[in-house]
Amino acid sequence: AQLWTDDQESSEGPIANLVDGNNGTYFHMSWSAPSPWPHYIRVDLGKKVKGVSFWYKGRNNANNDNPKRMTIFASNNAGDTPTAANAWEIGKLGSDVLPSGTAPEFTSPGFFSDEEFQYLWLQINEAYSGSNWIAMAELSIKEMTRSKYDPENEPIK
Template sequence: MNKILISLFLMSLLIAFTNCDNDKKTEVPFPSQISDIKTEPRVGGVLLSWDIPQDSNYFYVQTRYEKNGRTIKTNSSIFTDSVVIGGLLNKFEYVFEVQAFNEDLVGNEVLTTSAVRPIRRGKDITYQPESNVDIELTDDMIDTYTQESSEGPKKNLLDGNINSYWHTAWSSGVAPLPHWIQINFDEPTEIGGMRYTFRQNGDENGRPSQWDLQVSDDGNAWTTVWTSEENLPTSPVASTQTLLFGERENFSSQYFRLRILANPGNRTYTHLSTISIFKKGLSVVDLEEEAERNYQ
């Protein structure tokens, strides 16, 4: 009987010690605290970052914020010191709660950020050449520099006849390039490209091989907004050359200068047969407005 009692007593002690040992194994420390929460606006979102404590004694970091009346939660692992929250709108400011949790889902103190507004999404612009709009020009709308007095008046640029031509100065008032064709509108106008043809009986050395585009609000102070590639084609003589001022935009101004920067022969004169301008046909999708429509 005594042996049975002793055996039962020893078994009870063994179970008690085992339970104590299991309790020690499953005990999870209180999560350590992260610090120095920073927010950085991004396009359509926000980057949150924080400092990981040296002991890193937590299981994950949870970020929470309100969106359309719902609380959105994002969990980041112990090895992560930042998270990008996307799908946000520029018209709202967002406040984020950040909290560290241990494996038992016990959380440390909640840290709250200041309000932050995401950067507005841009526009997706697609060039549609079939939708180009030609812009009518008249002789009184253009000025030229330089201008030869004995031949090639500026009006020939607009007559549509490839057998007539415009010529910059070679007999008097000669000046080095750039030479230009200035277009004066009555009000701000958008242009996106140009077409031109070469003088049919002129030497190739005087044909434009590089252009740029300048704009002005008052016709006095000028800003260069586009420059073409160097060594543009100068043949075949009968072909129409087309240049786009940028890939996916039109430029708006009241005054424009189409400047001839270079020609193959480095001549101090240049010549053209015809010139015309157009507004680029563009398909424009406002990505921020699209995001607002799909905001969930």
């Protein structure tokens, strides 16, 4: 219930497979009736946060249906495509940012917002395979926090 996609393949790879803890199962975007990029995976974080990091493992096959470029959005609206107010792009500097190949793994940096958000949107913009779909085995998201250290306001000892 916390996952949604705009482009689920009808014949295989349900989105629930992203969080089943099994690297042998996978989520697959539509290859039988592909539509143009971008495509989305939306995650309801279950609470409002100010920072997240995510990890994913690609499908264990030779098709290289891995994300090549993504834009990450934070929002408080589950119903509409988010705006660029809180957006981070991954892979825009070249193909060396997101991994390719068989069953690659990727851990994102921490993404932080000044405002709390409840939904994380992974907008997939391109796949290494050149197709209009991706496949992924697992996805996990962790809340990130940060603190500020101000040495000018620390007591002298």
